[in-house]
Amino acid sequence: MFTRRLFLASSSAALWVPALARAQSDKYHFTLGVASGTPRETSVILWTRLAPDPFNGGGMAPGLVDVRYRVCRDEAMRQEVRAGLVSTSHLKAHAVHARIDGLEPGREYFYQFYYGDDESPIGRTKTTDPRAxxxxxxxxxxxxxxxxxxxxxxxxAEWAPDAVIHVGDYIYEGGVAPLGPVRREYGGVTLDYSVVRQHNSPEITTLDDYRNRYALYRSDRHLQAAHAAAPWIVAMDDHEVDNNWAGLIPQDPDKQSDFEFAVRRQAAFQAFYEHMPIELPPNMMRLGGEMQMYGAYRFGPAQVNLLDTRQYRSDQVCGDGFPGDPPCTALDDPSRTMTGEVQEAWLLAQLRNSDARYNVLAQQTWFAPFDYVDDPENRKRNMDQWDGYPVQRQRIIDALASDVSNPVILSGDWHCAAAMTVHKDPDDPSTRPVAQNFAATSISSICSWHGRIDEARQANPHVKYANGTDRGYLRCIAGARDWTASFRTVADAADPDSPVSAHAEMTLRDM
Ligand SMILES: [Fe+2]
Structure with a gap:
């Protein structure tokens, strides 16, 4: 495996230049940066994609090519611990996934790819360590x-965490909006924001469309920096495929047949794999094939159970969205599920067998209830979130309540930061608190409904903090004594160099 040629090449990338690569393109190949992910105690997956013409299919000629990588202990790339070649081709958009095994737990590593005369940016990654x-x-x-x-x-990226957890809406499937300021009325609140840059096509439906859309998003320098700064664990939500899809059901079945949606979903899954540092899904190329995104990751005192609440879920009921119709009887159906039976059984076993101080459910939507009308007899809730799946939610709450250490539930999806307590009876705040639900606000998506959330705060005493006006993310530090959640917010979402600071910080002691 470790040939003399590779060894020589490791001291200078330019020494190893396949002739074919030179012939293919004079443009830079690593336009989409590098990434790492799926971190384990002794392994990590490194990612890049050869894309000299990233927004037009990538720009590589069809065929098989080899890409070289090196992994070092130091950022100067001198203390090499691994080097090798990975093959890729047009069949996977010349994406590169290199699984690196045999690493030491809880260690930083640095990595770089080489193709032709080109060297990729250097990325930092880190293996996990349950003893940290x-x-x-x-x-x-x-x-x-x-x-x-x-x-x-x-x-x-400046914080350089142990890992980034991305719970979806990495891309949006929609078309092009006009540039410039937007003023909208929503629920009696005036919203002002700007369309600061544009999508590169009408709504995406084909594999080429999805690939070009990922390339557009991944061309952003700050997103590239965050990928290069830490390993990511990722699970998609709805917009990676189509708004509010569920299983094999699109949001708008009148506009796309079941078959059309199955083809579209397969294309979306393939493009997701091609742009993420994840294992190859074994049956991804099959129509209707699954892509397992859920899994457990151990970071020191925190066991993170990353969930997929989109691929296996039952279709939304009672109005399919926000705010839903008044409750209908379908909500009481115990077979309705956000996760599917297999994933639920897996999650419950994870929780039962965990010795971790913190047991984290990292998943897409708000888990705690939220009433948009102060009237318990005529509740209006978001049927796309766990409020639309109350029987399964209660099963999970019951499991968390039975001797699971410090349950923390992380959510995205709603473009609104929140800190919420989940009670044993989630509709009755006088019952025992079982878990804390922290929701991160969106990186850049607008929360049109933040006025509705602010108005309804009184009807939701279990919600300790909510902020839908600011963009940002959530920092969590799981420590030996407590869990700190810091809601980081961007001062001006229309400024790529905007300052970012902590809008609120909360600390959890043992629950
Ligand atoms: Fe979203």
């Missing part, structure tokens, strides 16, 4: 390209 005394985790979601820049990611 502390874990530093960033939670991100919802990064609509058009409505804001990614200053939040610059701040996250």
């Amino acid at each position: 005394g502390e874990a530093r985790l960033a939670l991100a979601n919802c990064q609509a390209w058009e409505t804001g820049y990614y200053a939040a990611y610059r701040d996250m």
